[in-house]
Amino acid sequence: MNDRTQRSEEIGELEVWCAGEEWCPVTTTSSLIGKKWHPVIIHRLLDHGPSGFNELQTAVDGISSKVLSDSLEDLEEKSLVDREVISDKPVRVRYSLTDHGRSLQPVIYAMRDWGLEHLADPSETDSPRE
Amino acid sequence: MNDRTQRSEEIGELEVWCAGEEWCPVTTTSSLIGKKWHPVIIHRLLDHGPSGFNELQTAVDGISSKVLSDSLEDLEEKSLVDREVISDKPVRVRYSLTDHGRSLQPVIYAMRDWGLEHLADPSETDSPRE
DNA sequence: CTGAATCCTAAAGGATACTG
């Protein structure tokens, strides 16, 4: 195992290597957004624009506050999401995509389009939801 | 090929819903290829064509045989990868993408392109991000 | 060479309750 590949993004540098000494953009991208909820969160921020915490939780649907909080923190560390406190009393926070995060749009939309084209909505094909 | 119906039965249990009753293609796509090694494996199969097990393990680099085996099995169950035994003595197996798997090319390439553009190879620059 | 079988640890994800 090449130990340079070991979660070095936490150290700040993103070193993901593949065969030989070749650096792999797919692996690296995957390590950034390859968490369960990351693509969805980014998708919602792309479509809905800046959102508050609960607003986002509703939009993602099914995610617990703890996981959403953890995910957002992770995305923030990766400079993909920006967190802004816009009011102290009551506390009000706004999450938005950074330019870096917004640049992921083609990736997220590629996933969306592929899903639409190749993964039929079960409610529209044959098997209705139980 | 009219495998849409058949495939939706295979993935029919894959009910990923988002806000309200809305089905979410991003979430669903993410649940298919959102594993650590899946995008890389698919990428290698796209670029190298049908490959043997060790060939693939070398191409992915850093993956253990167990994880590669598990990943391939998972991809097979999802009808993205095809496994073919092409020789019995000695055992020789060939993994390739199904049509369904190959259709993911735009997604994988979007990830690759984004990585190339927004995540510089650390060996070539010190500031991959803004 | 093809992997499968074990065993193990760390991390992710989730349920629930609570707080300023």
Next chain:
DNA sequence: CAGTATCCTTTAGGATTCAG
């Protein structure tokens, strides 16, 4: 509102060994 704090279960991933 926007989270924390616990506690818990599940899963991913890896090391090693074994076998056809």
